[in-house]
Amino acid sequence: MPPGRLTPPTGERCLVTGAGGYIGGRLVPELLDAGFTVRCLARTPAHLRDHPWADRVEVVRGDVTDAGSLRPALRDVHVAYYLVHSMSSGRDFEKADRLAALTFAAEARAAGVRRIVYLGGLTPAGVPDEELSPHLRSRAEVGRILLDSGVPTTVLRAAVVIGSGSASFEMLRYLTERLPVMVTPSWVGTRVQPIAVRDVLRYLVGSARMPADVNRTFDIGGPDVLTYREMMERYAAVARLPRRLILPVPMLTPRLSSHWIGLVTPVPASLARPLAESLRYEVVCAEHDIAAHVPDPPGTPIPFDRALSLALQRVRDARVTTRWSSASLPGAPSDPLPTDPDWAGGSLYTDEREQDVPAGPDILWRVIEGVGGENGWYSFPLAWSVRGWFDRLVGGVGLRRGRRDAARLRVGDALDFWRVEEIERGTLLRLRAEMRLPGLAWLEMRAEPDGHGRARYRQRAVFHPHGLAGHLYWWSVAPFHAVVFGGMARRIAGTAAQLTAPDERPAHPRTVPPEGRRNG
Structure with a gap:
């Protein structure tokens, strides 16, 4: 077992909601490799059949808003991962997220779940909830609901996740690769603390073994604090692209930014908008207390440039020995999965x-x-x-x-x-x-x-x-x-x-x- 991995008691079962999503799809094999038994909740179980780990897990049909379907899904579960988010831009998505979290919290408590683990968004310090973007505000509310559930809960808060297939990373990838000269929104000057997906997964797996008296939020991030502009410049350097000319334009609002991103990249505008809205705020970790419970092995957290290199391993270059046969198979958490959206993994x-x-x-x-x-x-x-x-x-x-x-x-x-x-x-x-x-x-x-x-x-x-x-x-x-x-x-x-x-x-x-x- 790799350094830093915690060995669970034999037979400890985890429930993963959102297993068809970016993080959930990568978390499942990490839990399996760590020795857990894994059950996945899916509204449409057939959507999980193409995952390489599908034959190693139990899949149950259900929805986090349906208490009746949650009860059998949570039966005999020790650790429940809540990785469900709405990316809708409609008026009722906050209400839907709230209802889902309340339902899940109540059923987890009734089932005797020992721990809930939730991955949310890193929110800016000192900004009142009412001034946050709707999506960041909803993430924060879901975290509070789960912390108040009566079940010991770990809430991990991350900013930009660096890994091929992550919407944040794909937006960075396409913007930098396709535009040697960029007219950009003013948020390119905002400071953020990105984190490698490998570190996110390490913290998620390690959170399953936290003591019962831990019920709190943890900020998780890599060692680098960068502006989005610096992230694009460093992406260009790691990918060996010519230096990019970046010209910020203040009048580009989040709505206009999302349409601009949708025009330049294959990331859908409906997904780009919440990402752009979130980038208006400085999101930097206020603490690294997670290390007391999930110790950092040597070389972690992974630096930004190294995280980029890991995510770009499938973006083959002339100095890397290449095999197209392996390019279609996920070999690491940083790689795209076959079930990722068509726009993930770079242009092909x-x-x-x-x-x-x-x-x-x-x-x-x-x-x-x-x-x-x-x-x-x-x-x-x-x-x-x-x-x-x-x-x-x-x-x-x-x-x-x-x-x-x-x-x-x-x-x-x-x-x-x-x-x-x-x-x-x-x-x-x-x-x-x-x-x-x-x-x-x-x-x-x-x-x-x-x-x-x-x-x-x-x-x-x-x-x-x-x-x-x-x-x-x-x-x-x-x-x-x-x-x-x-x-x-x-x-x-x-x-x-x-x-x-x-x-x-x-x-x-x-x-x-x-x-x-x-x-x-």
Whole structure:
């Protein structure tokens, strides 16, 4: 068990509400790894089935506003995590949050729950509740309701959470990456104390073991206090983007700010507004008393730049050994989960093609494994040649490397301006681009049986842009994709159709028909 983890008594059960949300979805596996038994409450249990931990937990149907559904959910529960918030901007969301907290508090007390753990928002010191944004005011009220429940309660208050998939982090990510010059709201000068999601989860797990006489609020944050402007500047530095020019404009109200954020980023305006409203206030921790109950292991709390690096591990860069195969699987709390919103995890552009092939998968695989080198890329040879010349002109490898073997590939082989990243013999070839690009790119080719003795060819090009230049690059070449990638898919399928004899040698210049070479 990692340092700082507390070992729970055997059989101690936790209930996690909001398990489908950002924090809840990451907390569940942390609790499981710490030895707890976990039960999840969900209005629609099917929404949890795609989580990687779904088969390790008990899922019960229920709603925090429905006392009848809470009773069986809270039965035999020792620690109940309350991670439910309304992000609605309607008039009644505060009332709905209040009702839910009161219902949950009453049922937790009746069920004999030993502790409630709640994650709320860090509120500014000295600001009366009536002057807070509606969402911060509601978070504070929910915390007070739970503290007054009669059940020992831990209320953790955090500001900006840094982790890929967090709405606050995604807003920071997109604003900084997409705008080298920014006209920003005045709140970019507000001081905040961000915290790495790994530390948030560590405090949440550790709070389950607090003594029964602890019933209070704890401020949690990282070691750095920064303005939002400094956070954007440091993001640019960690992501190795050019220095950003930031021009604050006082007249941008929270409402206008939310629309501006919605225009610039994929974060919905309905979510951006409460985030923007919260950033009007200075939110800095007044104490670090949590360390008395959840000791900080060496290296924690995690500094801001390190938290950024952890969150950006999936935003691959040229100095990091990359594997697209691992990019779709969450490997740490900082990573996006498959169930995160579509706008989480940074921009990712794809071009996908599919062709039915009147030949078996083994024949199709021969053609796939024969790409590059003297065989070429089966479409628009001039475009590939021009791209290779241009790559060499800017200091890249170009097409001159060819391939090691005319018939066989292995992981790590150079293949023109690609590198073989993964092979599943007979099924999958994944290439990682090594040409000069404002981002990272992969090309994936698959041979799949269609269930009728023939094959289906699947092709996917993936591009992860780096800064504004990356986005502009993708959209500048997108009009040619139908010719380059579409033609490639058609020609690979057509070449496989001509190689119908099962004893044909693997595709290379002497076995691929002339019309299948270089230009497809």
